[in-house]
Amino acid sequence: MTSLKINSSKENETKNFKSAESDSWSGIYLPAICAGGVMTIVLFVAVACSKSADKPSSSITAPPQPAVTGTPAPVAAMPSTTPKKVKKHRPTTATYVNNTYGVSFSYPRKYSLQTGDKHATSPIQTNFLKPGAVQIASVDMPDSAYPDTDFSSALLNLSMNQGMTADECAQFLPATKDAGEVKLATASFGGNQFTVFEQINGMGDRKSDLKYFHLFKNNACYEFALDVDTTAKADGDLAQVDRDKVFKQLEKILATARIKDVKPAEVENAAITEPAAADVKAPVETQKAQVVVPEQK
Numbered sequence: 001m002t003s004l005k006i007n008s009s010k011e012n013e014t015k016n017f018k019s020a021e022s023d024s025w026s027g028i029y030l031p032a033i034c035a036g037g038v039m040t041i042v043l044f045v046a047v048a049c050s051k052s053a054d055k056p057s058s059s060i061t062a063p064p065q066p067a068v069t070g071t072p073a074p075v076a077a078m079p080s081t082t083p084k085k086v087k088k089h090r091p092t093t094a095t096y097v098n099n100t101y102g103v104s105f106s107y108p109r110k111y112s113l114q115t116g117d118k119h120a121t122s123p124i125q126t127n128f129l130k131p132g133a134v135q136i137a138s139v140d141m142p143d144s145a146y147p148d149t150d151f152s153s154a155l156l157n158l159s160m161n162q163g164m165t166a167d168e169c170a171q172f173l174p175a176t177k178d179a180g181e182v183k184l185a186t187a188s189f190g191g192n193q194f195t196v197f198e199q200i201n202g203m204g205d206r207k208s209d210l211k212y213f214h215l216f217k218n219n220a221c222y223e224f225a226l227d228v229d230t231t232a233k234a235d236g237d238l239a240q241v242d243r244d245k246v247f248k249q250l251e252k253i254l255a256t257a258r259i260k261d262v263k264p265a266e267v268e269n270a271a272i273t274e275p276a277a278a279d280v281k282a283p284v285e286t287q288k289a290q291v292v293v294p295e296q297k
Helices: 002-054 243-255 264-273
Strands: 093-098 103-108 112-115 133-140 151-161 181-189 192-201 206-217 220-231 278-280 289-292
Touching: 093 112, 093 133, 103 151, 103 243, 151 243, 181 243, 206 243, 220 243
Parallel strands: none
Antiparallel strands: 093 103, 093 289, 112 133, 112 278, 133 151, 151 220, 181 192, 192 206, 206 220
16 A cells, blocks of 8 residues: 555656646747747748849840941931012002103003103194193003993093193183083192083984093193093993993092192293103103002012
8 A cells, every 4th residue: 555655656746747847848948939930930031032132123125226337328408498479469550750741640550551742643632722732641441441331432631731821721612513511610639729621522322521621830731631432332232331430530540640840941842852652551761751650569
């Protein structure tokens, strides 16, 4: 009995010693082992990150350019731009200037201008009280100015008579026998005061309406004669032209007339030295008279 108790007691002591020894080892070494494992894992991760950072980043590089051999081709020059031409508008009017008689006027370029002297025959009969008229210039309106009407022609004629007084300049020859209507009045155009004489001639198919404008200056009588002719046809298809409208076109030329002061001796000598008549189709410039065309814009 005593031997069993002793053996049993020894076995218990051995178990308790092993249990105490086991508890002492796990309490001392297990935390150290765990801490070492964690540190190992941390160290491994740090080494892995460091290696990843040390790797060079991948980049796309352009392929090397081939070496250029020979002379490079010349660069083509840019074509020079030519400036656009500015279209110039043809002037619609021209100005006739006669320095000998000190008279000038403007007229449409599409009209026809003719100049003359004392030997030239006036395109229409002048209406001075005395003979001695000098033909200066005339302007004709185109025949096609009023299509589909009985319009035949229209013109403005300029002449001068140096052998007259101011009272005589204000008078006119008696009307012809076939004159249908005669009017005497005064009118102002372009700052000039004119004595006006209107006479309608002709019967039947052809009629002529004449207006004479007289102005005394430089000891001479200047006459602007305006004439409008109509011709009716037998078929009667043509409309009657508005004569007042045609006269207004001619009166626009009269309104531009300017007469400057000229010495009487110069006017007397002009009756001998004035050049012969000539058609003026383009700008003409002489010592006596000239046609001035405005500059194109």
